[in-house]
Amino acid sequence: MILQKKDILGIKDLPVEEITIILDTAESFVEVSSREIKKVPTLRGKTIINLFYEASTRTRTSFEIAGKRLSADTINISASTSSVVKGETLIDTAKNLEAMNPDVIVIRHSASGAPHMLARMVRQSVINAGDGANEHPTQALLDLMTIRSKKGTIAGLKVAIVGDIAHSRVARSNIYGLQKMGAQVTVAGPATMMPRDIEGLGVEVRTSLEEAVSGVDVIMMLRIQTERQQQNFFPSLREYAQHYCLSRRHLDLAGPDVLVMHPGPINRGVEIAPEIADGPSSVILEQVTNGVAVRMALLYLLTGGKQ
């Protein structure tokens, strides 16, 4: 039982068997976080660098906690407080980090493909914590884990992904992951937020939220990236909310035990009504809990063993 590649760069190139190994391993790690002493000695002496070129609370904290619960040393570097502001390139930063001999480098970058370049340059394992609008594999893995633990299986489920599909790495990774695991995916959002090649991904496309969520088992809402508001993908947040804010009446259209998911941070009242985000169908906080377990699983599976 071992992963084929040294890196986790995307769900697109991850075989189904490896996804299953990761999810199974993650499920066993959930228990560690519920102990009074939330630490196991497994990765003693290993060093993990979290290299974040973009803002993040959840993902960075989650990786840091995952590393620490496995007894690894975790170091956080965020672009705003590093030599990046002095003009150092990613390549030079990578070479310098490699010279300090860490075991895993976790990277988030606004440019699609940055983790892939890093992975080619360094001998250490690289985990993609989000690259541009390309992929966010650990988010998709924790989403798959949450769905599987709630529904028992992923195969045969109907899943709606709603919001800014075009700019969402969460959506892309989840589309790949859900399809590999046998789910049927429908996407919905304003036409301006739909990627041109969306049909090529084999998903159904809807423009209305009502149609998209009818009869589904899982609804995944995406965050409206308000930082893109000035690019005029929609007239106003208020108008977006009128058409795409998930509320009570939508849940009534969905399947009886529908799960409501959101990768966070949530914009209450924009893409999701507060009573839905906090309601009984919501598994948003379980996603966060499972995120730590998934990242522990990846760190465990990628480290150790001399080649």
Place this chain on the structure above:
Amino acid sequence: MKKKKVVINAEGIDRSLTRIAYEILEKNKGIEDLVLIGIRTGGIYLAQRLQIKIEQIEKAKVPMGIVDITLYRDDLLTSNRKPRLGKTDIPFSLDGRKIVLVDDVLFTGRTIRAAMDALIDFGRPKLIQLAVLIDRGHRELPIRADFVGKNLPSSLWEDVSVHLTEKNGVDEVVIEPGQE
């Protein structure tokens, strides 16, 4: 090539477990504060059987838990193989408890060392005792069992396996030449 030899049959395993159940009760003077912890995977079924036997004798159930030792192994960073991680399930406090750790085969003692380290992370037990169905020798750590089904002197080049109906469809202990 030598082929596999059955050294203990189903009746033999059952008798050993019955005796171990009585010995556990005798040594601990009953079941007060007693808990059974099976080491995944071979020890789980044996711990379950001991739980049933103790219940038949004492008319009361002792709590049972499962420990997975993978995260505490001492060869994780040297071996290239990643063992499959299983769930640890100890749904009760271990503080002040008398723990009987249960495994199928006692060999180098490294598994038991890992299991004890894992248990200590769950609390401060009053004591830990060890029950095994087979002690095959070749210890690499200063560890011994409190309750032994059968001492089975073996060569290092042999494999000793405990087959149980729950997992293998048959109850037997076999000894066979190793893989290499």
